[in-house]
Amino acid sequence: MDFKICIIGAGVVGLAIARELSKKHKGIVVIEKNLRFGEETSSRNSEVIHSGIYYPAGSLKAGMCKNGNRMLYEYCEQNHIPHNKCGKLIVTTHSDQLPQLNKLLAQGMANGVENIQLLTKEEINESEPDIYAENALFIPSTGIIDSHRLMKQLYSDSLTNGVDFVFQSRISGIRKMDKGYILNVEDGTGSGDQFTSARVINCAGLDSEKIARMTGIEDEANKLHFCKGEYFKLAGSGIKRLRHLVYPVPDPKLAGLGIHTTLSLDGSMKLGPNVIYLEENMYDYSVDPSHKKTFFEAASKYLPFLEEHQLEPEMAGIRPKLQAEGEDFRDFVIQDETSRGFPGWINLTGIESPGLTSCLSIGKYVGDMFQESKDIE
Ligand SMILES: Cc1cc2nc3c(=O)[nH]c(=O)nc-3n(C[C@H](O)[C@H](O)[C@H](O)COP(=O)(O)OP(=O)(O)OC[C@H]3O[C@@H](n4cnc5c(N)ncnc54)[C@H](O)[C@@H]3O)c2cc1C
Known part of the structure; x- marks a missing residue:
């Protein structure tokens, strides 16, 4: 052999x-x-070190993510790999999203994600004064990494x-x-x-x-379904610097986590990824500039300072998904x-x-x- x-x-x-x-x-x-x-x-990808809050209790994704999060921070520390445990806010912009936020909180606790906090309006303002949010969960163990x-x-x-x-x-x-x-x-x-x-x-x-x-x-x-996620970077003046990752409440079936902000280690910011199931599982990394409007409409709900011209197509990745379009987790x-x-x-x-x-x-x-x-x- x-x-x-x-x-x-x-x-x-x-x-x-x-x-x-x-x-x-x-x-x-x-x-x-x-x-x-x-x-x-x-x-x-988004280069985010996730906490494990999103996935059903008992799933491999929940367990692997929770343990992987801890192991990855330790490995980064030991080997001087650039990372930032910046924490993340999951925000609601409308009162009818509150039950979803509470459900996430309960799920995160069931998955053993530590120190999740439901923030008051004042606390939201203190931690991210430039965003709009009615309610927010703060997850301190989320971060970013140089992949x-x-x-x-x-x-x-x-x-x-x-x-x-x-x-x-x-x-x-x-x-x-x-x-x-x-x-x-x-x-x-x-x-x-x-x-x-x-x-x-x-x-x-x-x-x-x-x-x-x-x-x-x-x-x-176990058939795979290719599912593209596009990103738009934020460029130009008037863009406020955020200290945390900011995410909306996710799609209930978790096809994606919702168009969110992604911070890079150099302080720049991008938005994404969206969810586009590709026909015939082709390798298609193009970014359609006409999707700018959808990105703007999604993100400006919680980033009120955003202007549409500040968005520029950046890159795309493809998720190898077992979940077909419309199917459950x-x-x-x-x-x-x-x-x-x-x-x-x-x-x-x-x-x-x-x-x-x-x-x-x-x-x-x-x-x-x-x-x-x-x-x-
Ligand atoms: C848009 C997007 C955002 C994401 N964001 C995050 C995030 O923020 N945080 C997170 O934790 N995860 C995220 N992910 C998921 C994460 O990127 C993937 O789970 C991870 O990169 C998968 O790694 P892999 O090694 O399995 O696959 P890959 O990186 O695809 O590696 C597979 C390798 O196999 C090789 N290969 C394929 N066929 C052959 C062959 N016939 N012979 C030899 N070699 C072959 C390929 O060339 C490739 O290098 C995201 C994914 C996407 C698409």
Whole structure:
């Protein structure tokens, strides 16, 4: 066998798993189709360290996010990764949104999110004098992070622990053997090669369903739906500086968290992301400038200083969603496929938000799955 463990995908999740497993195991390879790590969803997001308030109690998203939040701050401190635990306000702009805010408060408490506060009008004014809000929850554990520096550190830790990285190499075919798997790989020039691995961890993000299908895992219940989120940056004079992230109450089905402010570590601010389900799961990172009006209308409810001309198209990311348009909440899927006839295969699907926040706890979770199974050799 060429490798003990093959990890497909060097996004933040693949990198975190590589780091975690390499503390105990040798013979790990990470295969990435792009030239560098983290060029897809992991570098096209809000870079928010979420608290875990949004997700149903008992879900993987709630648990992974809550633990991942704590683990990520510790990792940032230990490794000097730029971050800011700035806290976040979830605001209502109309009295009929208050029940939703109270529901979030109860859910956050059930999920163990610490120190959430329902602010009075005076407290809202003190913390963010330039916003409009009738009511607000303050969540001190939310923050922002330099996701590139995070990935660089995960990559560097993995290299130090002996992980092999192969870039510009796309997995193009997979065959199950009596023990382990044969993986076909194509490099940037189109020429191919193959290797064997005892175990495979599929964290190919948007392509995770395609990779699972290559192996023979057809799973109607876990079909992916690409869902674009566009961002508009705020530029020009007259923009007030906010100290906290400011979010509206979310869509009840959690397709998105609502068009919100995102602060960068350099103090600049952007708005987004919206929710656009893409037809036929295509890679479409365009930002439609005509969406400016919708962004303005959504955000000016709580940012009264905003003027429409201050919004400029910035970038977009694509969520790998298990939840089809209009459907209810879906959880992360992190599954050992041994019982379905694919021993040593772990599938990660639907790792949308809060995947960045959860990367270290997902790494730990997958590490624990390895501890439980004895047949790693
Ligand atoms: C708009 C938006 C906003 C978000 N905001 C936040 C946020 O604020 N906070 C938060 O916690 N989360 C957020 N997320 C979610 C977070 O970005 C993702 O959960 C996380 O980046 C997923 O990482 P990943 O490693 O699973 O996937 P990816 O980053 O997509 O990595 C998968 C990798 O697999 C590689 N790959 C695919 N196919 C192959 C193949 N055949 N062979 C070899 N390699 C392959 C790809 O090239 C890619 O590098 C957001 C997501 C979006 C889209």
